[in-house]
Amino acid sequence: MSVPQGTSGSVEISEQELALATRNHGMPLEALRHEITPIGLHYLLIHYDIPVVDAAGWRLEVGGLLERPLELSLEQLRARPRVTAAVTMECAGNGRASLSPRPLSQPWLLEAVGTAEWTGTPLAPLIEECGIAAEAIELVFTGIDRGVEGGVEQFYERSLSLDDALGEDVLLAYEANGRPLPPQHGYPLRLVVPGWYGMTSVKWLRSITAVAEPFEGYQQARGYRMMRSADDPGTPVTRMVPRSLMAPPGIPDFMSRRRFLALGPVDLEGRAWSGLGTIERVDVSADGGETWIAAELAPQRSPLAWRGWTWAWEPPGAGDYELCSRAIDSAGNEQPLNAEWNLKGYANNSVQRVPVQVTDQR
Amino acid sequence: MSVPQGTSGSVEISEQELALATRNHGMPLEALRHEITPIGLHYLLIHYDIPVVDAAGWRLEVGGLLERPLELSLEQLRARPRVTAAVTMECAGNGRASLSPRPLSQPWLLEAVGTAEWTGTPLAPLIEECGIAAEAIELVFTGIDRGVEGGVEQFYERSLSLDDALGEDVLLAYEANGRPLPPQHGYPLRLVVPGWYGMTSVKWLRSITAVAEPFEGYQQARGYRMMRSADDPGTPVTRMVPRSLMAPPGIPDFMSRRRFLALGPVDLEGRAWSGLGTIERVDVSADGGETWIAAELAPQRSPLAWRGWTWAWEPPGAGDYELCSRAIDSAGNEQPLNAEWNLKGYANNSVQRVPVQVTDQR
Known part of the structure; x- marks a missing residue:
């Protein structure tokens, strides 16, 4: 089933x-003008409630199939090697509200994205120091946030294979944009898994557990799967398309958010990202995707963050236009005009359409 | 017309x-647990786009019917007397989405509120130093943010009478919670008018202009008025009820945000405010407003901010309850069970209802 466009009014x-x-904050799209999203404009998807955590009493439990389990305070984590990385993070449900039929969940239009500078300590050396038992295959990351979903009472938790979890970019982050994590971003500690959709980057971490069997918790086995129908077991949602x-x-x-601009040259700008490769090209269109030209790409300043692009557009005359852009990554993945529908509304990367009215005089 | 309750599903x-x-962020209600709302959780209502402002080139123009007009840089404003105040701010449209028929605008449920610690310089001495011409009656505050509303292209702007504008609590604020204003809260400078609904506290200030006639701009004469019908001129929205x-x-x-709790004592907490007086009493109910008892009030720590309250509730048994609270202020204003309907959906302070399910065991 394809996604009908332009009928979503x-x-x-x-x-x-x-x-x-x-509850769940989107990033107003004019904030794309900031390379690093200011705190408070980064998107937020919070399944249950934002916990109030007293960092003095908080500990991270690192255990399960590890030879030397650990319990770490925030001070101990901050004393470990420190890394800062700009990382673009997007909600897997971004674009959901434009799918038809519309999957019922957080109704994102296009604003569930942001890029923060996360500071923390790399996960891999910490886990390796603990000694990974031979039978361990995954790490399970458990948050403090608790609620009910699909009839199951649960802490929010997700797993990663050892390979994915021990990737060099995976961080245990305690700062965002140079300040302690705000409560809504996982204070005192969260996981940050660059390239993956945001559900992977578990907030308010309480424990990391090495396990011998694939984790079958709700957020892994039932939530966050690309499914065609309710009886399709589906495939896991992983990296950002x-x-x-x-x-x-x-x-x-x-009220309508319809855009008006005066006739004359206009510097358009945007940002593009992919969890499957680096951004190699961005094409832009002023006629709703009939014809495309290449935008100018800004340097890729952080390998884990979005890449800026600009387009010096000169509308040929007054009238209505539909502006579009599409990203192409180094693995050859091209953003589609219309992404495939799926039951829970994940990874809908259909091309954004920005109708504008150009007027002769204001 | 009264507000139908419990039918809004x-x-x-x-x-x-x-x-x-x-676009417009609400404060998730669990953030009521914070006396000062963390940056990023305070509500935001942004009529047009969030401007990107270069503070180095920015100036505040103070002019109109003043004897000595001024142009001030951010440094000059920061060099003036400095005040910090915790101020509770609420959007005039809070509660709009529960009105029936529903006025079409930002569809707030109950989360359009927050309390920040604003730091800035008092407005009154600055204006008085400029020498107010005898014919001046109002100050008009104009923002940098520009858009179209009700068919009128405009900068966001609002006025205050000289009496209201020169009140001792009115600030030109350049910091929130001890940091420079984030872009979305009006960087580099905003007005903060304690006690009034948030539309008064103009963000991204560009000018303050003394005028001899009542300001008739869109946001004063057409927006933010309590109207019974489209041909009712209405009365201005001013202070928070x-x-x-x-x-x-x-x-x-x-998905449903329905609440579950285990049988046993539970410490309930909340906050109450009024722009018409101080909070003198908060009543609470576990039966949807049939019976009420007084909650315990926390000390009023800041005269311009909300007041905390607690209620040690012990549910008599498992089952469904509807929790409510209502505020009574020092001027004798009592929060109604059902506020009066009005055309644009302002000041709907109908009592919040929190259905909870208490279970014998988890």
Whole structure:
């Protein structure tokens, strides 16, 4: 089933979805103008409640199939080797609200993304120091946040294979943008797994557990799977597929968010990312995707973060235009005009469409 | 027309309202546990786009009917007398989405509130130093943010009478919670008018202008008015009416946000505020407002901020309860069970209802 585009004006959101939308913050797309997203503008998807954690009493338990289990205070974690990395993170459900039929969950349009500078300590050396038992195959990351989902009471938890978990970029992060994590980003400690959708980067970590069997918790076996129907076991959601977004130009109408700009040259800008490779090309269109030209790419300043692009657009005259951009990564993945529908509404990287009205005079 | 309660499960939100809800951040209600709202959890209502401002080139113009107009840099403002105040700010549209029929605008449920520690310089001495011309009656505060609303292209701007503007608590704020304003809160400078709904506290200030006639701009004469119908000129929205909110207890279901708690004593907490007086009493109910008892009030730590309250509740048995609280202020204003409907959905301080399910065992 393909995603119908341009017909979503008839979407009607339920009060449950609205309650999620008012809790879970999107990044207003004009914030794409910031290479590092200011704190408070980065997207947030919080399954249960934001815990209030007293860091003095908090400990990270590192155990399970490890030869030398550990319990670490925040001070002990901060005393370990320290790394800072700019990382682009996107919610797996970004774009969900434009799918038809619309999967019922957090109704993201396009704003579930952000890039923070995370500071923390690499995970791999910590786990290796503990001595990994031969039978261990995965690490399970468990948060302090607790709730009910799909009828199951649970702490939020997700696993990674040892290979993925011990990748060199995986961090235990205690700072964002140079300050202690704010409560909503996982204070005092969260996982950051660059390249993967955000559900992987477990917040408010309480434990890391090495296990011998594939983890079958709700967020692994039932949530975050690409499924065609309710009886399809599906495949796991993992890395971010390519996407480009544009900072909408001109000025908005408050209610409709329709954009207006005066006739004349306009510097368009946006950012693109992929968890499957580096961004090699961004194409742009002013006619809704009929014709494309290559945008100018900014240098790739951080290998784990989005890449900026610009387009010096000169509209040929007053009138209505539909601006688009699409990302192509180094692995040859091309952002589609219309992504495939799936039951839970993950990884919808259909091309963004920005209708603008160019006027002769203001 | 009164507000129907408990029937809002049938609300259906349009895509335009959803686009606003994903831009404009609410404060998840568990953040009521913080006396000072962490940056990133304070509510945000942003009419147009968040501007990117270079503070080095930015100036505040103070002019109009003043004897000695001024142009001030951020450094000059920071060199003036410095004040820090914890101020509770609420959007005038908080509660709008529960009104029926629902006014079409940002569809807030109950989360459009926050308390920040604002640091800045008092407005009154600055204006008085400029020498106020005898014919001046109001100050107009103009932001950098520009857009279209009600068919009118405009900078966001609002006025205050000289009396209100020169009140001792009114600040030109350049810091929030001890850090420079983040972009979304008005960097580099915003107005903060304690006690008033948030539309008064103009962000991204560019100018302050003394005028001889009542300001008739869109946000004053058409927006932010309590109207019964489209041809009612209405009355201006000004100060916050009393409201109390509770941090929902127990754990939530992800999708429905329904709350579950285990049988036993539970410490409930919340905060209450009013722009019309200090909070003198908060009443609480476990039966949907049939019977009420007084909650315990925390000390009023800042005169301009919300007041905490607690309630050691012991549910008499397993089952369903509807928890409520209501604020009463020193001017005798009592939060109503059901506030009056108005055309644009302002100041809906109907009592919050928190359904909870108490279970014998988990």
